[in-house]
Amino acid sequence: MNYWLVKSEPFEYSYDDLEKEGKTMWEGVRNYAARNHLREMRVGDLVLFYHSRKGLEVVGIAKVVRDAYPDPTADKGDWSVVDLVPYRRLTKPVSLQDIKSTPALADIALVRIGRLSVMPMTKPAFDLILDMAQTEM
Template sequence: MNHWLVKSEPVKYSWEKFNKDGRTFWDGVRNYQARNNLREMKEGDLVLFYHSNEGKAVVGIAKVVREFYQDPTTEDPNWVVVDLSPVQTLKTPVTLETIKADGQLKNVSLVRQGRLSVMPLKVEEFDRILELGS
């Protein structure tokens, strides 16, 4: 199993809306590195949901429920989506400030490549963020 982090602006698609929907396809990715990460996601992989811009915090856990396929919002075959389903809301959101201050997370992609919207996490990084959010 692999571990990931996806970012969404709460005004565009919030954790609360995701929970109400129960499932969504993760669209709008127009960065090749993020797209390649979507292609690497496998059914059952766990994903941290991060509110970007407003809040700047990991707020929940999702899982991949369908592997990549053509992004239905574009006819361009370069772009793909995966289907995600919510699993659990973190008791305490884990802010970017907290992540940056934690020595165990100093090399996490969220800190090193802040503009990347879909990124892999090492299992240790994933577990540490969950620990901080419990």
């Protein structure tokens, strides 16, 4: 199993929306590095859901239920999507400020490459964020 983090602006698509819909196609990614990460995702992988721009916090966990396939919303280019379902809402959201002030998380992509919308996470970093969120798996 691998671990990931995806970012979404909550006024565009929030974790609440994912919970209401029950499943989503994670589409619209138009950055090559993020696309490549989508292509590495596998069914069963767990994904931290981060609200960007407004909130700036990790709020939930999603699960990959379909491996990468061509993005049907792409007019041109070679883009990919995966399907996600809600897995668990965090007991306590974890803010970007808290993440940045935690030395063990200083090297995660969320801190180092702020504009990347899909990024890998190590299991220790994933678990630490869950601990900070007071959330058990």
